Amino acid sequence: MREISLDRLRTLVAIADRGSFADAARALHLAPPTVSLHIAELEARIGAPLLSRKRGHVKPSAIGEALVERARRLLADAEQTLDDIQRQVQGLEGRVRLGAATGVIAHLLPQALEVLRKDHPAIDIQVAVLTSQESLSRLADGTLDVGLIALPQPPVAGLVIKPWRRDPVMAFVPAHWPCPARVTPAWLAAQPLILNDTTTRLSRLTTEWFATAGHHPAPRIQLNYNDAIKSLVAAGYGAALLPHEATTPLPDKRIVTRPLRPALWRRLGIAHRAGHVERSTQYVLDVLWDLRLA
Structure with a gap:
């Protein structure tokens, strides 16, 4: 017909x-x-x-x-x-699907979302809580537009992965504990620990940090939600190793933070598909890129 x-x-x-x-x-x-x-x-x-x-x-x-x-x-x-x-x-409207881990969503992404709400209010940002591997997989199959991922990552065909920012990993310790000015693997391994679970890049980083000094501590509990970890530290349940973003508010007064010796860094990257990038997605990438030094 x-x-x-x-x-x-x-x-x-x-x-x-x-x-x-x-x-x-x-x-x-x-x-x-x-x-x-x-x-x-x-x-x-x-x-x-x-x-x-x-x-x-x-x-x-x-x-x-x-x-x-x-x-x-x-x-x-x-x-x-x-x-x-x-x-x-034209990028005046659109939908951008973004994936990131809980810590990034809690402490870094809100700044970007606030800028986008003011400058590009008609762009709908859909945020999913994903591991780095889940973000890369969904970028590859076209169900995600931007991923905030832990580095390093092996190259992925069809994807662009750029270093985004580097934040120091700090020791988060109950304030009533006697604590050195700089925390070493030996000192921390002797304390009750609350660490990220083994699915996270941060878990692998901290395991390597301890192992390089010859320590293999067993944590009291493992989680992948940093704010929950901080709450347990504040309650005196144990110490933790967590990234500290410069823009993050000071932790609970029941917590003290100490730099590590040797230093440890959490590195993040921005990933998106190669080739043509829709303008609304480019706006999101531009705003995120401005946070690389925040």
Whole structure:
């Protein structure tokens, strides 16, 4: 079955509005025979006359009136659809799907979201709590647009992975514990520990930090939610190793933070698909990039 062309419907509406084939042809910048052909094709498709001529004036028939009414809605919807898509192309609207771990979402992402809300309020940012590997997998299969991931990562075909920021890992210790000015693996290994679980990059970093000094401590508990870990530290349950972002508010007064010796760093990267980047996604990438030194 042949579909009805929007161009043919636009011609019918123009004739109904102007009451003349010639006036419709001028308004649409078409030759008069083309206008006549459009109506003939529509009538053949519908199987009924759509226009009647009375005293030199062209008016829609009853069937024509019904089609004109529907045609106006279809043309308006088509125009609105094109406008909406064009706004997305321009980056004025759109949806950006972003994945990150809980710590990044809690302490770094809110700054970016606040800037985007002010500067690009029509961009819908959808945030998912994902591990680095989950983010990379979803970027590769097209169900994610931006991933904030732990580094280092092996190259992934079709993805761009850029270093984003580096934050020191600090010892978070209950304030009532006697604690050295700089925390060593030997001292910390002798304390009750609350560490990230083994699914996280931070767990591997801290395990290597201890192992380099010959220590392999067993934590009291392992979690992958940093704020929960801090709450347990504040309660005196144990000490923790966590990244400390410069913009993060000072921890609970029941917690003290100490630098590590040797120093340890948590490195993060930004990942997205290679090739064309939609403008709304680029705006998000630009705002995140500005946080690299925050």
